[in-house]
Amino acid sequence: MRPDVSVVVIAYNDVRRLPRAVASSLGQSLGSVETVIVDDASTDGTAEAADRLAAAHPGRVRAVHLPSNSGGCGRPRNAGVEASAGRYVMFLDSDDLLDRHACLNLVGAAEDTGADIVSGRCDRIFVDLPAGSRERVRPWYPWLYRSSAVHGSLHENPRLLYDTLSTNKAYRRAFLEEHDLRFVEDLHYEDLLFTAEAYLEGRTALIPHRVYNWLVKERTAAPSISNRRAELANFADRLEIHRRTDRLFELRGAHALGLAKDVKFVNHDLVLYLREMRGRDPRVRERFLDLAAAYLAELDPRAFEEANPLPAIAAYLVREGDHAGALAAAEYLPGRRPELRAPLVERDGRVYWGAGGPRGELGRRVLDVTDFGFHLRPLKDLRPANTVTRLETRGGRVLMAGHVLNPLGRIRPDADPEGVLEFRDRRRPSRRWRVRADLRHEDGRLAWRAEFDPVRRIRPFGLVDRIWDVRLRVRAGGETMVARLGRGDDSPPLDGVVLPVRPRLTRLAADRLRSYVTGGGHLAFALEAANPWARTAAAAARRLPPARAVKAVWRRLRRLHRRTRRKLTAHKTKVAVFNRVLSRLPVRTGLVVFESHLGRQYSDNPKYIYRELRRSGRRVRAVWSYAASPEGFPDDARLVKRGSWSYFLALARAEFWIDNQGFPDGLRKRPQTTYVQTWHGSAYKLMGLDQPRLKSGPPAERQRLRRMVERYDCFLIRSRHDAETLCAGLGVRSELLPAGYPRNDPLVNGVDGDPELAAEVAALRESLGLDDGRRAVLYAPTFATGPKGRPVRLLAPPVDPAVFERELGEEFVLLVRPHYLCRAGIPPGAHAVMRDAGAVPDVTPLLLLADALVTDHSSIMFDFALLDRPIVLHLPDGRDRVPGYFDLERHAPGPITRTEDELVAALAGLEEAEAVHAPRRRAFAARFGEHDRGAAARTVVNRCFGPADPQRHRGRKRNGRTA
Numbered sequence: 001m002r003p004d005v006s007v008v009v010i011a012y013n014d015v016r017r018l019p020r021a022v023a024s025s026l027g028q029s030l031g032s033v034e035t036v037i038v039d040d041a042s043t044d045g046t047a048e049a050a051d052r053l054a055a056a057h058p059g060r061v062r063a064v065h066l067p068s069n070s071g072g073c074g075r076p077r078n079a080g081v082e083a084s085a086g087r088y089v090m091f092l093d094s095d096d097l098l099d100r101h102a103c104l105n106l107v108g109a110a111e112d113t114g115a116d117i118v119s120g121r122c123d124r125i126f127v128d129l130p131a132g133s134r135e136r137v138r139p140w141y142p143w144l145y146r147s148s149a150v151h152g153s154l155h156e157n158p159r160l161l162y163d164t165l166s167t168n169k170a171y172r173r174a175f176l177e178e179h180d181l182r183f184v185e186d187l188h189y190e191d192l193l194f195t196a197e198a199y200l201e202g203r204t205a206l207i208p209h210r211v212y213n214w215l216v217k218e219r220t221a222a223p224s225i226s227n228r229r230a231e232l233a234n235f236a237d238r239l240e241i242h243r244r245t246d247r248l249f250e251l252r253g254a255h256a257l258g259l260a261k262d263v264k265f266v267n268h269d270l271v272l273y274l275r276e277m278r279g280r281d282p283r284v285r286e287r288f289l290d291l292a293a294a295y296l297a298e299l300d301p302r303a304f305e306e307a308n309p310l311p312a313i314a315a316y317l318v319r320e321g322d323h324a325g326a327l328a329a330a331e332y333l334p335g336r337r338p339e340l341r342a343p344l345v346e347r348d349g350r351v352y353w354g355a356g357g358p359r360g361e362l363g364r365r366v367l368d369v370t371d372f373g374f375h376l377r378p379l380k381d382l383r384p385a386n387t388v389t390r391l392e393t394r395g396g397r398v399l400m401a402g403h404v405l406n407p408l409g410r411i412r413p414d415a416d417p418e419g420v421l422e423f424r425d426r427r428r429p430s431r432r433w434r435v436r437a438d439l440r441h442e443d444g445r446l447a448w449r450a451e452f453d454p455v456r457r458i459r460p461f462g463l464v465d466r467i468w469d470v471r472l473r474v475r476a477g478g479e480t481m482v483a484r485l486g487r488g489d490d491s492p493p494l495d496g497v498v499l500p501v502r503p504r505l506t507r508l509a510a511d512r513l514r515s516y517v518t519g520g521g522h523l524a525f526a527l528e529a530a531n532p533w534a535r536t537a538a539a540a541a542r543r544l545p546p547a548r549a550v551k552a553v554w555r556r557l558r559r560l561h562r563r564t565r566r567k568l569t570a571h572k573t574k575v576a577v578f579n580r581v582l583s584r585l586p587v588r589t590g591l592v593v594f595e596s597h598l599g600r601q602y603s604d605n606p607k608y609i610y611r612e613l614r615r616s617g618r619r620v621r622a623v624w625s626y627a628a629s630p631e632g633f634p635d636d637a638r639l640v641k642r643g644s645w646s647y648f649l650a651l652a653r654a655e656f657w658i659d660n661q662g663f664p665d666g667l668r669k670r671p672q673t674t675y676v677q678t679w680h681g682s683a684y685k686l687m688g689l690d691q692p693r694l695k696s697g698p699p700a701e702r703q704r705l706r707r708m709v710e711r712y713d714c715f716l717i718r719s720r721h722d723a724e725t726l727c728a729g730l731g732v733r734s735e736l737l738p739a740g741y742p743r744n745d746p747l748v749n750g751v752d753g754d755p756e757l758a759a760e761v762a763a764l765r766e767s768l769g770l771d772d773g774r775r776a777v778l779y780a781p782t783f784a785t786g787p788k789g790r791p792v793r794l795l796a797p798p799v800d801p802a803v804f805e806r807e808l809g810e811e812f813v814l815l816v817r818p819h820y821l822c823r824a825g826i827p828p829g830a831h832a833v834m835r836d837a838g839a840v841p842d843v844t845p846l847l848l849l850a851d852a853l854v855t856d857h858s859s860i861m862f863d864f865a866l867l868d869r870p871i872v873l874h875l876p877d878g879r880d881r882v883p884g885y886f887d888l889e890r891h892a893p894g895p896i897t898r899t900e901d902e903l904v905a906a907l908a909g910l911e912e913a914e915a916v917h918a919p920r921r922r923a924f925a926a927r928f929g930e931h932d933r934g935a936a937a938r939t940v941v942n943r944c945f946g947p948a949d950p951q952r953h954r955g956r957k958r959n960g961r962t963a
Contacts, residue, residue, distance in 0.1 A: 004032040004087055005103045005170065008080030011075055012040040015049045022053050022061065022098040024213075030104040035083045038076040041069040042110030042320035046094075072192040074183035077166070081176065088170045090923055095215055096167065102211035109207045113150045116175035116202030119160075120211030121145040122168040127217050140214070149206045154199040158260035161199070162268060166191035168212040175202050184244070188237040189954035195498040196245050196261070200252065230937065232287060235273055239295045242269070245299075262303035266315040271295075274330035278521055282489065284858060289326070292318050298512065299605050304366045310334075313353050316366045323487075324883045325354040328385070334372075341385035343444060344374055344408050349801040349827035351375055351408065371873055373794055375408055375828040375834075378479040379474075381544035382407050386472050387488030388523055390449075391497050391515065398499055401449040403442065404472055406481045413441050417476035421450050421485075423458055423525070426467040434459045448472060454499040456514070460527055462510050467693070468525040472507060494523055503527070555825060574648050575666040582652035587672045590620040593650050595659035599627035599679070599821055602634060603842035604660045605716065607676035608632070608742035611756075612937035616948045623650045632841055662708050669711040676944055677712045678742070679736075681859025682722055684884040685782075687729035706731060715946065716741060718862070719930045725885040739939035742846050747866040748934035751848065756815035761845045770813060770833045772848065777907060778850035780817040780843070781874070784857035794825040798854060799900050801830035807904050809833040852910060854903065857882055865893050866924035866932055870910045872896075874903050892923035893917070910950065 007025040011018045018037070025035040035057075037050040048065035062778065064083045068854060070076060077091055088107055092098055099120075122140040129136040136381040139145075141162045151157045166183075175181075179201045183190040251882045252399065271692065275693055277285050278405035296319040304312045309328045315704065317326035328342035343355045351370045358364040392399050411417050419437035437450040460468070474481045487494055497515040513525035549711055567573060590611070594606045598861050614618055614636070622637040625647055628697045640646040643664075654673055657663060661678040669675055688709075711735040717723055718741055729734060751758040770776050784792045795818035797804070804814060816824040817839040824836040840846055847853075847863060852870040855861050856879050861871055871894035878896065880888070889896060894917045897903040906913070 001032070002085055002087065003034040004030060004107055005034070005090055006080075006084030006088070006173075007033060007035050007090045007092050007098070007103070008046045008077060008084060008088030009035060009037045009092045009094055010040065010076035010080065011037060011042065011046050011050065012069065012076075013042045013044045013046055014094040015042070015045040018046055018049050018094045019053065021092055021094045021097060025092060026057060026060065026101075028098065028103045028794065029101045030107060032101050033060075034081045034084065034086055035065060037061065037078045038064045038083070039066065041066050052475050068586070068818040070183065070185065072188050072190065074185040077190075078182050078185065081182070083428075086174055087921070088172055089168050090174065091167050092212075093167060095217075097213040097215065099210050099213065101172070101209070101868060102940055105207055108171060109205045110149070110170060113205045114203065114204035115150060115326075116172045116209065117198055119145075119163060119169045119204045120209050121208045122163075122212040122214055123210055124216050126215045127215050138169075139210075145206055145208045147208055147730060151204045152204075153203070155254070157204075158257055160204060161196060161257075161261050161264045162876065164192045164195040166195055167213075167214070169195070171198065172202075175776070184241070186242055189241045192238075192592070193245050195249060200248070200254065200257070218341045220948055222260065230415075232284070235288060235291060235308060238269060239291060240946075242295065243298075259300050259302055259306070262269060262299045263307045264782075265299070266307040267311045269316055269951075270318070271311050273600055276317075277327055278331065279487070286323070289318055293321065293619060299363055304362065309369070309372075313365050313445075313719075316363070316871075317354060320353055320359075320363075322356070322935075327358065329353060333776055337383065339372070339383050339385050339486075340405060340407060343405060344369070344830045346375070346408060349828065349829040359477075370827055371794055371796075371825065373825060374825065375410075376823055376825065379407075379410055379479040380480065383584045384481065384483050385488070386483035386485050388485050388491050388494060389488075391494055391523070393454075393499060395498065396453060396500065398454050399449075400437075401447070401484065403445040403447045404474070404481075406441070406444060406446050410446065410479075411481070413444065414805070415476040417446065417474050419446075419448050419450075420470045420475075420863075421472045422473055423468050424471065424924055425460070425465040425604070427525075429466060431465065439474065446474065448882050455502050456626055458501050458513070462527070466510075466527045468513060468527070470525070472524050486521045487517050487523070496523050500526065501527075506700055510597055527596070538957060569843060571643065571664070574643075574645065575664065578648045578652055580670050581667075582649055583668065583670050585649075585653055587655055587670070588621065588653045589655055590657040591623065591654045592620050592658060592730045593623045593625065593651070593654045594637075595625045595657075595821060596664065598661055599625040601841035601895045603844075604680055605742045606658050606660055607842060608745060608859060608937045609658055609676075609678070609940055610637070612742065612941045613945070616938075616941060618941070618945055618948055620945070621655070625650075634786050647799075663711075665708060667703055667711075674713045675711050675734075675942065676714045676716075678716045678734075678940075679726065682855045682862040683726040683729065683888070684720055684861075684888065686883055686885065687726055689731060690729040709733070716936070716940065718744075718932055719928050720929050721885070736941065737943060738931045739943070740929065740936035741863070742940060743842075744866055744932045744939035745862055745927070745934050745936055746844055747847060747863060756840055757845070761848050764845050764850050767836065768815065770835075772813075773813060774813050775851040776815055776849055777852045777854060778817055778837070778846055778864075779817045779854045779857045779860060780846075780860050781819070781873075782860075784856075784879075795819075795822045796825045796829070798876075798903055799832055801827055801834060803900065803904065805833045808907055812907060813852065814847065817843065828926050852907070854907075857888060861893060861924075862928045865921055866929055868871075868918070868922060868925070870894060870914065872906045872910075874898075876900075881932055891920075891924060893921040 007027065009021055022035055022037065025033060037053065039047045039050050051762060052353045054061045054063040056861050062083065064079055066076060066079060088110065095275055102120065106120060109115065110120045111732055114734055121142065124138045124140055126136050144163055154160055175194055181198055183194045196403050198490055245261055246258060249261065273288065277288065303363060304316045310332055314326045319328065325342045331336045331341060341352055345352050345355065345357045347357050351374060352358050352367040353369050360642055384407055386402060386404040388402040388890055389398065390401035403840055417439050419439040421437050423433045423437040425431040434454045435450050437448045439446050439448050456920050470485045472483050472485060483934055499512055499513040501511065503510055510527045510529045512528060514528055515523060515525050518524050593764035596602065596604045596606045611623060615713065624633050624637045625642040626633055627642045651657065651663065651667065657675040658678065660678045679755065688705060689702065707733050711730060714735050715727060715732050715739050716737050716739055717727065738841055746754060746757055751761060757780050767773065779798055795816065797814060797816055809832065814834045816834060817837040818824045823836045826834050826836050837846055843860065847867065853864045854872045854874050856873060856875055864871060873892050873894060874895045875896060876898055895906045895913060897906050
């Protein structure tokens with residue numbers, strides 16, 4: 001009877017693992033499976049093992065022996081195809097395993113879909129890592145296998161080229177014979193060409209099931225072919241396979257597939273090699289990169305623009321001969337705390353990767369990394385490369401020197417930077433020893449030097465702190481930059497330098513640190529003993545059974561402690577304790593908890609209510625919540641971290657809750673507490689239950705909104721519009737207080753009678769550099785999403801900085817104020833005409849000093865209209881199609897623009913357009929801000945706290961702080 005599947009198992013000198021691989025084929029849940037073992041002329045007993053397996057399973061296992069070794073996988077696989085009889089053919093390497101249901105799932109999908117090729121998920125299992133490690137199992141391009149799919153040809157889904165493995169697939173034999181598909185026999189990476197041609201000729205089905213376990217052993221003397229990336233011939237074979245694939249697509253006229261393959265080469269194949277180049281012999285590395293450059297010169301230039309940004313930069317720079325910049329780009333993995341190993345340059349307001357700057361239009365497009373925000377990130381997040389150029393001991397003293405990148409010259413020569421070398425215990429980074437380092441600016445870098453006595457400055461314990469890492473910490477201009485010490489091309493040999501030390505557990509434990517370079521290229525030191533007595537004592541101490549037992553018990557106790565702490569500090573636990581325990585405590589008369597934007601800021605309506613309480617002399621106990629840092633919050637209030645136990649205790653005992661967004665869900669507000677919800681803006685966009693997303697979403701989301709809103713006792717509104725839209729959409733059933741917004745009182749009254757706010761506005765004007773006579777235009781759009789619905793985290797200016805400077809720079813300065821969930825993406829060279837106002841917590845002072853506003857459908861337009869100053873609504877990218885509560889074009893308080901040119905023209909003609917737009921703006925303010933009369937804070941305080949009676953809410957001071 002003809003088998004359904006033939007599994008071709010190829011083996012060479014793998015006598016130990018071959019039986020395990022064959023067992024995974026014999027153990028298939030699909031019954032009709034034959035196994036064909038092809039021995040590639042092994043010399044270690046693999047051939048005899050194959051014959052024994054065939055004899056043990058007659059009719060199910062056959063052994064084929066090649067007369068001479070082929071040196072690759074192509075000839076054994078072809079021989080297996082010829083020797084097999086199954087309707088479908090699969091391939092298995094002797095060091096890997098099939099999933100138990102692989103054949104059943106693959107054949108079932110082939111029969112259901114009529115596909116010629118069926119591919120399933122392959123999991124790479126790194127056997128060198130411990131079984132519980134999260135990195136042990138890494139699926140191979142899992143996004144291809146999220147769901148079942150059928151593709152009539154490769155043209156329908158060129159991204160199939162990312163998985164050109166032959167081992168996680170089943171091929172219909174009739175299809176292989178019809179198109180005479182066989183593997184190349186004279187080159188490695190034969191499956192790249194074989195699978196690409198199969199995809200091109202046949203119908204492909206994908207299934208989301210795991211079918212293949214690729215067992216990867218990185219620490220081995222005999223790595224597999226796919227792991228021999230240090231061999232030049234290996235890379236040359238890969239390039240030749242790609243060239244043959246190029247010719248295949250060219251002969252078929254499949255030019256779009258050729259481009260897709262080029263993009264895949266840049267994204268995948270090339271970076272596999274580049275990420276392993278550092279630390280290799282420079283001459284070998286140059287030969288590798290020269291081979292790569294020759295092939296990259298043959299690629300369609302569009303591949304560099306369509307590939308992922310950093311692999312594209314790496315490939316482009318290899319082609320251009322900037323090998324250092326290329327390796328730095330290949331090694332930079334966002335999301336994994338990568339090191340910035342390449343210099344950055346700024347040209348015409350854009351930031352580019354590499355030292356020399358881009359050449360030509362293609363270079364400018366590929367090397368532009370402005371959107372990565374390197375110029376915006378805090379220095380502590382950049383982790384620049386730090387190269388050691390000197391490491392030696394002389395006369396008992398250590399001499400260390402090196403240079404660290406100074407990204408974009410962020411640390412200026414006049415900043416007077418201070419440097420410290422930190423030796424840190426790897427197991428307990430909080431244990432560290434510091435040594436002063438001298439710094440100086442040198443060729444766009446910071447050169448550093450340190451000289452010290454290690455016996456006096458480094459005092460390890462001796463047994464428990466065996467590995468020490470070294471970092472350079474640089475402080476300048478209120479910022480801190482931290483960089484690990486590492487090896488570079490200009491580094492001396494860094495292995496084996498000995499530093500004498502004096503451990504606290506005496507010299508019997510250890511008495512020196514020996515330097516070595518980690519796998520990541522960083523400098524580290526291992527604690528060791530020099531004299532034989534100390535070596536014997538240290539070895540004995542580490543081998544003591546009690547020590548191992550104590551260590552195991554300690555690990556269990558630490559795990560128990562972490563689990564207990566996580567449970568006790570979990571939000572769910574705190575909510576439960578709040579509702580069942582804390583809410584039974586007596587309410588503290590006069591205790592008020594304030595919060596603005598979930599604790600992110602001291603701002604908005606709660607801030608101005610607090611200021612009015614303080615001004616009126618009411619004796620209340622004020623508590624402000626903060627989310628990240630208490631900096632910027634009032635000194636005369638008690639501060640609690642949002643989500644902490646102190647926060648929940650304060651909420652439980654408060655007489656008043658005042659916030660503008662929402663206190664945590666799940667907290668049951670007690671009747672004795674009054675919740676004043678000030679909200680944070682009138683509504684143009686649909687809110688609450690009016691949003692289609694919420695209407696059609698899960699009931700739990702609507703129930704959550706209902707729970708939040710039902711706690712309100714008082715809700716502030718600015719107009720009848722708020723009552724009909726915002727309140728209706730949220731489902732507010734509490735008292736509506738038509739007082740207007742407290743934050744808008746200064747917009748109506750000005751700051752003449754408010755010295756504190758006047759000083760705040762003056763300080764803000766000075767910090768933004770607005771004293772040169774130019775008018776300030778505030779750009780403050782709402783939170784936006786990109787084309788695929790993803791949040792836009794980096795807000796670009798609405799006008800190109802060069803265009804703004806040329807057309808408007810003599811008259812205006814643009815203040816870019818992103819939503820608090822975004823950052824402003826202002827290029828470093830644009831400071832002459834643009835300022836980042838994102839760090840200003842309270843928008844009211846910004847509105848007061850702005851001469852004009854540019855926004856979209858943000859609620860800020862309702863507030864700024866009270867100032868009766870020009871407003872431009874800039875609605876690019878379809879923002880004019882956002883559904884709202886009214887016709888924005890009909891009621892707009894100013895001109896509407898949709899392109900950069902239109903916006904520039906509108907700003908240039910503000911004065912001339914006032915005759916048309918001023919009446920519309922005043923009507924807009926009257927309609928949507930009818931209750932804003934400059935007394936909102938006072939109205940709220942009088943309504944909720946009663947008249948300013950000094951005897952009311954007397955209370956005792958808490959910690960000396962009262963409002």
